[in-house]
Amino acid sequence: GENVEQHPSTLSVQEGDSAVIKCTYSDSASNYFPWYKQELGKRPQLIIDIRSNVGEKKDQRIAVTLNKTAKHFSLHITETQPEDSAVYFCAASTGAAGNKLTFGGGTRVLVKP
Amino acid sequence: KAGVTQTPRYLIKTRGQQVTLSCSPISGHRSVSWYQQTPGQGLQFLFEYFSETQRNKGNFPGRFSGRQFSNSRSEMNVSTLELGDSALYLCASMGTSHGTDTQYFGPGTRLTVL
Numbered sequence: 001g002e003n004v005e006q007h008p009s010t011l012s013v014q015e016g017d018s019a020v021i022k023c024t025y026s027d028s029a030s031n032y033f034p035w036y037k038q039e040l041g042k043r044p045q046l047i048i049d050i051r052s053n054v055g056e057k058k059d060q061r062i063a064v065t066l067n068k069t070a071k072h073f074s075l076h077i078t079e080t081q082p083e084d085s086a087v088y089f090c091a092a093s094t095g096a097a098g099n100k101l102t103f104g105g106g107t108r109v110l111v112k113p
Numbered sequence: 114k115a116g117v118t119q120t121p122r123y124l125i126k127t128r129g130q131q132v133t134l135s136c137s138p139i140s141g142h143r144s145v146s147w148y149q150q151t152p153g154q155g156l157q158f159l160f161e162y163f164s165e166t167q168r169n170k171g172n173f174p175g176r177f178s179g180r181q182f183s184n185s186r187s188e189m190n191v192s193t194l195e196l197g198d199s200a201l202y203l204c205a206s207m208g209t210s211h212g213t214d215t216q217y218f219g220p221g222t223r224l225t226v227l
Contacts, residue, residue: 001172032214043203043218044156089156099144099207099214100169103156 002027004092006104013080014112021107023090024072030092033073034101035064039086048075080111115140117206117219125225131192134222138185138206144168145187146216147179150201162187191224199226
């Protein structure tokens with residue numbers, strides 16, 4: 001089955017700097033890659049997603065890039081703010097007959113003011 | 114639209130007991146997926162229901178089961194609870210947004226097995 005690896009597991013950045021989280025997936029049939037943000041004690045919230053027919057997608061300070069050949073995708077957060085501190089999860093899905101998400105292990109991001 | 118709701122929010126059970134968790138999806142959504150979240154194993158897929166049928170299943174023992182009703186509400190059941198079943202159980206409602214299939218999570222049920 002699908003396997004998603006996420007790095008780094010923790011990331012500490014200074015406010016205003018950029019943060020990058022990388023994920024690799026194993027199943028070449030995967031075609032949907034969402035990113036979720038989970039604050040302490042709260043539910044995972046979708047922040048951005050990308051499909052395999054797109055190489056890059058941007059939404060204000062966050063962007064995701066996808067390299068299908070290398071089977072990896074990355075989350076970029078620019079101009080980080082303290083409220084960006086949370087655990088971020090990447091996921092992958094083939095979307096075939098349903099939408100089973102396979103998640104990476106998560107990255108704990110700490111933005112220092 | 115109201116979001117995904119889950120009840121109860123917290124549960125404490127003892128080993129050997131069974132438990133039923135409930136999830137109400139976003140109105141109009143027909144797919145409900147269940148995930149187990151633990152510090153050690155992360156987020157793991159349990160199963161997905163669509164139109165009252167199980168469409169996908171993860172690698173969990175048969176003690177974990179679920180069902181979906183005609184109004185799309187879903188329940189999951191865990192029988193013969195073990196200490197390792199302590200986790201946050203999340204359900205996700207799937208809809209279509211701008212042509213993509215997005216999963217929206219509920220707040221979760223925190224299960225503690227003593």
